[in-house]
Amino acid sequence: MSLRAVRDDLARWAGRGDPIAVATLIAVRRSAPLPPGARFAISGAGELSGSISSGCVEGDLHERLSALLGGDAPATVTYGITDEMAAGVGLSCGGEIDVLLDLHDPGDPVWQRLWQLHEAGAPGVLLTGIGAPTRSRQLLLETDRSMGTLGSAEFDRVARSRVAEWLGRSDAHVVELVHGDPDSAVFVESFVPPPRLVIVGATPIGHALCAMAHRTGFEVVVIDPREAFLRPERFPAAARLDARWPDEAMATLDLDPRTSVVVLTHDEKLDEPALEAALTSRCGYVGLLGGRRTQRKRREALLARGLDEAVCDRIHGPVGLEIGARSPEQIAVSILAQLIALARAP
Template sequence: MSLRGVREDIARWAERGDPIAMATLIAVRRSAPLPPGARFAISAAGELSGSISSGCVEGDLHERLSALLGGGAPASVTYGITDEMAAGVGLSCGGEIDVLLDRYDPGDPVWHRLWQLQEAGAPGVLLTGAAPPTRSRQLLLEPDRSLGTLGSAALDRAARSRVDDWLGRSDARVVELVQDDPDSLVFVESFVPPPRLVIVGATPIGHALCAMAHRTGFEVVVVDPRDAFLRPERFPDAASLDPRWPDEAMAALDLDPRTSVVILTHDEKLDEPALETALASRCGYIGLLGGGRTQRQRREALLARGLDEAACDRIHGPVGLRIGARSPAQIAVSILAQLVALDRAP
């Protein structure tokens, strides 16, 4: 169960003053029932919450966490899940998992701030030391501030330098902050709002893409100054519709690394200001509809506006994966598939 899944229980235990210990799944090799980030927590009163392996190792974890509450030190443990154990929880093969064990301190400012961010739907990245020198130390990164420490100013700076990359993802993983330095291993959890998709152009492709992206978990904003196209009944799945000119509408949005921009107007009067605004932002993806001739024309126009080649190289064009798509719905599938593929890339 994820951190959000155990939050209600640990908040209740903390409110009545019960000491709490928590196990965090930080790595999976081969296969396992749950992904990194899963939590299993216990209270000193004997209550349990969450799961690491859907039952395989919770008994042993309970003993280890109880010992930790009795005065033990934070630790890590590796479990080899046998084929028989894995089959019992619905897996076809066994695997190996790494788990961190630590006490949960409700008075820790890092935890307090993380809960605030989650309640507000704001992004944050929680780093937990995964090597002996940093174990049990935590650093919380936000786009414009940091809280806590990994115990080293150098490690904190290395983490801060990668915050945009981590805010562009929604997964959890162990990373080496300093290359070839196993003492710099940290467990990184990105807690981010749903990915956002800005569609410029209330076209038939935009209509199909909006519906599909919404069902895939995106928060969709549709931008188009043409009133005849941007009608609410055509985009019931959009989080918002913006009738302003693309550069004005997009300048008002925080185009962060979790935001993708897809430009579908196929009209230079709308394409060019939309591209220029997107390229000046930190958005994670920029896609442009149109064949090779259109791509060349837009690129030349951007270069004439003063942008450089490296900036223009951020544009995915023609937008979408090359799957032979022809209809608006098929093109929308190709675009969404490209967004998902890039999000899943290592």
């Protein structure tokens, strides 16, 4: 489970003064159930939160983290294929993982600032030392400031010089700040705002898509001037509901490359201004519901509005993957699958 997934438990334990130990997945070789950045935490009261491997190694990690609470030093442990380990502890999927074991200090200014960034939806990069001299030391980088230290002025300087690179990605990985020097190895976690999905059309498909997209990590905005359809109880997972016309509502949003726009109204009065606003922005994806006839009519209207062919070619239409979807829920699955597939494409 990611840091966000265990955050509430960490805060609750810290609030009552419990000591906390955390296992962080820092590297995966071949296959593993969860990606780097997953966490498994225990409190001094014996409560558990999160997961590293969906159950394969948590029993052993629990013992190691308990020992850490008892005074053992932070460490890095590697788990491999179960059959190769005498104790039978490992990964049945055939992968290999490295896990950092450390104590969590909720009073550390680095963590307090990281939580502030999370609350504000602002980006940041957390570096945790894993080389012997820097193990457990942390440096938090923002665009124009830093907090903490890796214990080396040179390592801190190199890290600060790469902040723009790391803010441009949303994964977690291990790097050597000085090539060929294992003592400079750090675990880099890039925390960026979640990808945003703008749904134009408070339709049954929009309702299903909003709920599914929220569950998979999107921040969802739903736009529809038909207020009778845009009721909060129908879209409890939406971060924002906007009852203005699509072009007006979208003008207030920063439609950046991490924003996807899906137009579902199937009404030319709403489709056309929504498509024009999306296509003339920097958004990364534009999808349009409707068959070939609808696609052709909307394209002709957009060309008449002054958009050129290349711009109109950005439209994914009919929206979604070809999976034979028929119901609103199935169509929502096809749309979400297309968004995920495109985001994962090399």
